[in-house]
Amino acid sequence: MKYVSTRGSAPVLTFEDAMLSGLARDGGLYVPETIPTMSADDIRALHGLSYEETAFRVMRPFVGDSFSDETFGDLISKAYAGFGHGARAPLVQLAPGHFLLELFHGPTLAFKDFAMQLIGQLFQEALTRRGERVTIVGATSGDTGSAAIEAFKGLDAVDVFILFPHGRVSEVQRRQMTTPSESNVHAIALDGHFDDCQARLKDMFNHFDFRDEVRLAGVNSINWARVLAQVVYYFSSAVSLGAPDRKVSFTVPTGNFGDIFAGYIAKKMGLPIDRLVVATNQNDILHRCLSTGGYVTDTVTPSISPSMDIQVSSNFERALFDAYGRDGNAVAQLMDELKNGGGFNVSQGALQSLREHFDSGRVSEEETLATIAMANQSMGELLCPHSAIGVKVAEDQRNSDTPMITLATAHPAKFPEAVEKASGIRPDLPERMADLFDREERVTRAANDLTALETLIKDRIAS
Numbered sequence: 005m006k007y008v009s010t011r012g013s014a015p016v017l018t019f020e021d022a023m024l025s026g027l028a029r030d031g032g033l034y035v036p037e038t039i040p041t042m043s044a045d046d047i048r049a050l051h052g053l054s055y056e057e058t059a060f061r062v063m064r065p066f067v068g069d070s071f072s073d074e075t076f077g078d079l080i081s082k083a084y085a086g087f088g089h090g091a092r093a094p095l096v097q098l099a100p101g102h103f104l105l106e107l108f109h110g111p112t113l114a115f116k117d118f119a120m121q122l123i124g125q126l127f128q129e130a131l132t133r134r135g136e137r138v139t140i141v142g143a144t145s146g147d148t149g150s151a152a153i154e155a156f157k158g159l160d161a162v163d164v165f166i167l168f169p170h171g172r173v174s175e176v177q178r179r180q181m182t183t184p185s186e187s188n189v190h191a192i193a194l195d196g197h198f199d200d201c202q203a204r205l206k207d208m209f210n211h212f213d214f215r216d217e218v219r220l221a222g223v224n225s226i227n228w229a230r231v232l233a234q235v236v237y238y239f240s241s242a243v244s245l246g247a248p249d250r251k252v253s254f255t256v257p258t259g260n261f262g263d264i265f266a267g268y269i270a271k272k273m274g275l276p277i278d279r280l281v282v283a284t285n286q287n288d289i290l291h292r293c294l295s296t297g298g299y300v301t302d303t304v305t306p307s308i309s310p311s312m313d314i315q316v317s318s319n320f321e322r323a324l325f326d327a328y329g330r331d332g333n334a335v336a337q338l339m340d341e342l343k344n345g346g347g348f349n350v351s352q353g354a355l356q357s358l359r360e361h362f363d364s365g366r367v368s369e370e371e372t373l374a375t376i377a378m379a380n381q382s383m384g385e386l387l388c389p390h391s392a393i394g395v396k397v398a399e400d401q402r403n404s405d406t407p408m409i410t411l412a413t414a415h416p417a418k419f420p421e422a423v424e425k426a427s428g429i430r431p432d433l434p435e436r437m438a439d440l441f442d443r444e445e446r447v448t449r450a451a452n453d454l455t456a457l458e459t460l461i462k463d464r465i466a467s
């Protein structure tokens with residue numbers, strides 16, 4: 005199994021090398037050269053399997069020779085052992101034909117744990133075998149950072165630096181990043197937005213001297229291994245509703261397009277998915293692009309769903325690569341226009357191809373609050389604001405022929421203020437993290453400046 009860059013001019017890599025390097029050296033994102041498929045019988049055979057067994061069968065063909073069957077199976081088991089629910093990703097019913105996929109039973113209460121816990125195990129195994137050490141730098145709007153710190157803390161083959169926008173993450177999110185005491189984890193509060201964090205991270209990857217000196221590795225949602233881990237729950241949930249013999253649709257609260265892109269991969273592998281619906285908050289570049297063809301950045305407006313407060317949606321590049329017939333030059337050109345002019349227009353042909361798979365909807369702050377209240381009263385479910393955005397778009401767009409599965413991306417207790425404002429209920433943290441507010445915080449404030457950040461990182465790993 006080989007991986008190629010969406011911009012067409014970086015070395016072709018194995019699964020392990022694509023995972024360890026994150027971003028390709030031409031600035032692109034790694035994607036599999038070909039997508040392995042599962043037959044209807046292969047999918048039928050997933051009925052009744054555990055989440056871990058399903059994960060093994062769905063992901064195995066993508067991994068190639070990088071890990072043996074036995075090792076890969078063991079790492080999957082370790083990755084999900086710390087989850088607070090035996091089903092890992094349980095499906096609950098909200099209404100006739102509408103289901104909620106609860107992806108918030110991991111150690112940091114957001115779906116990011118599904119990918120990050122696995123990638124922590126895969127990194128540790130690969131680096132130990134190679135006798136190497138890397139520096140992981142990640143940018144986060146809140147949930148990626150805590151999931152990464154939780155997954156990598158205490159591992160001796162890695163240092164982890166997480167850049168988060170100062171003052172723009174929830175208190176639970178911040179504390180999950182700043183309270184782990186292991187010396188290999190470093191939480192950095194950057195003066196800026198999430199897009200600034202993401203931009204500085206990209207700058208570091210494109211600064212090859214620094215990249216090579218610190219052995220930079222990335223675990224942001226652009227890392228292919230993360231997308232892959234997220235493909236699994238599309239299979240497990242669709243199978244529990246009757247796939248491959250019944251089609252399902254998914255609505256996905258979307259920011260960086262990573263989670264919903266995993267659904268697209270599941271569909272390409274042969275899972276009968278009807279619609280993939282992108283649900284955005286008021287930061288709606290994806291909804292605007294799918295509606296008009298214009299991908300134009302705007303200023304970020306902070307919302308009550310901060311994990312979706314972005315204007316550059318990194319993984320969308322992977323969808324564009326396919327929509328442009330896997331033409332790396334065409335994608336590189338679009339990304340130049342984005343960098344230099346703040347936007348681009350998707351060609352008619354590519355837009356048509358995107359619309360064959362994706363629908364979209366945008367939800368205002370008021371609608372988000374109203375949906376939290378509605379779901380609490382008439383669906384028996386307390387939703388986090390991100391999940392509420394999904395439920396709202398799903399309710400607007402679903403039809404009675406095809407069951408709709410909405411992804412619940414975080415636990416309501418991660419965003420207690422918004423949930424309380426909408427529903428009058430202040431959700432409690434699960435027992436296992438009830439002491440979060442008593443733990444000591446450790447954080448470094450930093451300016452939005454590449455050189456200063458690089459110096460900080462070099463100093464820390466030297467000490």
Ligand SMILES: *Cc1c(COP(=O)(O)O)cnc(C)c1O
Nearest residue numbers: 147259260261262263311413414
């Ligand atoms: C990261 C995140 C999202 C957005 O996921 P993408 O893969 O970036 O589209 C949505 N909701 C929550 C709670 C998140 O943490």
